[in-house]
Amino acid sequence: MGKTRVLAAALVTALLATAGCGGPAPGGKGDDREAGTIRLLTPIFEGADGKKILEDQLKTFKDSHPKVTVEVDYTSYAKLNEKLTTSIASGRPYDVMLMGVGWIPPFAAKGALAPLDEQKSDLSQRFYERAVDPGIYDGKVYGLPIMLDTRFGLYRKDFFAEAGLSGPPRNFAELRDYARKLTKRDAGGKLTRAGLDILSNDLRQTFLPLLWANGGDLFTADGKPAFNSEAGVGALQLMTDVIRTDRSEDFGFTQSGAAGGPPLAQGRAAMMIGHNNVWQAIQETAPDLIKQDKIGFFMIANERPALFQGGTIGTVSAKSAHPAAAKALVKFLASDKPSLAANEQRGNVPALKSLATSEYVTGNKAVQFAMENMDSAHSEGGVPAWLEIRGDFKATVESALLGKKTPKQALDELATTAQSAIAKG
Known part of the structure; x- marks a missing residue:
């Protein structure tokens, strides 16, 4: 059993032990008073710069909520689940x-989160509706979006021009065809440029936009695995064909975090499925590519266009001793100035519609592209067992890309494992 599954199992046990305790912890001042010391756990606002950004924002919060004191615990997404479970x-x-x-x-299914005093209809006026949906469970709002992480297609316009390609691919057939045309190998067969980089991004987060673009879904409306449908198999088959049949990319050639910036900036890839902050990385490592307008974007599309949308959501514990103060902080962190500051630091996408005209967004074409295509955004998750299931996607995709299993075999096996996790509740 992997670490992710152990933590998920521990989480379920811990939540079951605390879910029946009902009401705020002793000493709480009640929902009608915004006062008290509240503890905030955050995986964003990293490093010294991030700490200063958050502290500056919390000074503003303190001005309007003088009776509230905020104690911050900084962590990373890698350690977040463990921190939450332990607490x-x-x-x-x-x-x-x-x-x-x-x-x-x-978390909501086990009673660990408190519903917020919000209605989806009201939130959808201020935030992108697709950003609001992940904060809702069983018809209640449990979280507010603070920032979005998106994945979509990026490409080098100069390489496309050299290959005689006038624009980005519009479907899977063109995506694969363009990748073959853009791939370069030396006389000895060594790869010098990947036509399509699908490996430097998290494999789950590469597969999912392809799944959605092919018309598929992660789960059915009643919570059963659907990613092994014909659409899902087709999406994984595309990834497998890019690696094993077309040889448009080799394992180890395009590495995330390599010196010199992302493969697209290095000229080691002509196209990629990647994170919106690739733009920020290119600004830092190869700014001339941006000045010369050599970076373009495209939606992953086949049966429909699809944008992967992850992100960070603010929630309140069901056991908070000071729920009114905690809810006030969540609303504050999701408001314009704090969320803009958080997004600027990470090169991420604001969830608030009003920030589309901010200087930050208008100066970042990748963020602009994501915000312009939010109507096609899809989010992962959807079932209470998601934290157990998600960690198995990487091995599943790799087994197909390495030729150990067919895409159908790999996804069917994962669906069986996922259904078992779902059934356990």
Whole structure:
């Protein structure tokens, strides 16, 4: 059993132990008073710069909520689940918890989160509706979006021009065809440029936009695995063909975090499925590519266009001793100035519609592209067992890309494992 599954199992046990305790912890001042010391757990606002950004924002919060004191615990997404689980098991959960898209059902289903005093219809006026949906479970709003992480297609316009390609691919057939035309190998067959980089991005987050673009879904409306449908198999088959049949990319050639910036900036890839902050990385490592307008974007599309949308959501513990103060902090962090500051630091996408005209967004074409295509955004998760299931996607995709299993075999096996996790509740 992997670490992710162990943590997920521990989370379920801890939540079951605390879910029946009902009401705020002793000493709470009640929902009608915004006062008290609240503990905030955040995986964003990293490093010294991030800490200063958050502290500056919290000074503003303090001005309007003088009776509230905020104690901050900084962590990373890699350690977030463990931190949350430990705090819940100890009987002293954080008051405000920033967590990822897909995390709401696992926590809300076990009674760990408090519903917020919000209505989806009202939130959808201020935020992109697709950004609001991941914060809802069983018809109740449990979280507010603070920032979005998106994945879509990026390409080098100069390489396309050299290959005689006038624009980005419009479907899977063109995506694969363009990748073959853009791939370069030397006389000895060594890869010098990948036509399509699908490996430097997280494999789950590469597969999912392809799944959605092919008309598929992660789960059915009643919570059963659907990613092994014909659409899902077709999406994984495309990835497998890019690697094994077309040889448009080799394992180890395009590495995430390599010196010199992303493969697209290095000229080691002509196209990629990647994160919106690739733009920021190119600005830092190869700014001339941006000045010369050599970076373009495209939606992953086949049966429909699809944009992967992850992100960070603010939530309140059901056991907070000061729920009114905690809810006030979540609303503040999701408001324009704090969320803009958080997004600027990470090169991410604001969830607030009003920020589309901000200087930050108008100066970042990747963020602009994501915000312009939010109507085609899809989010992962959707079932309470998601934190157990998601960690198995990487091995599943790799087994197909390495030729150990067919795409159908790989996804069917994962569906069986996922259904078992779902059935356990």
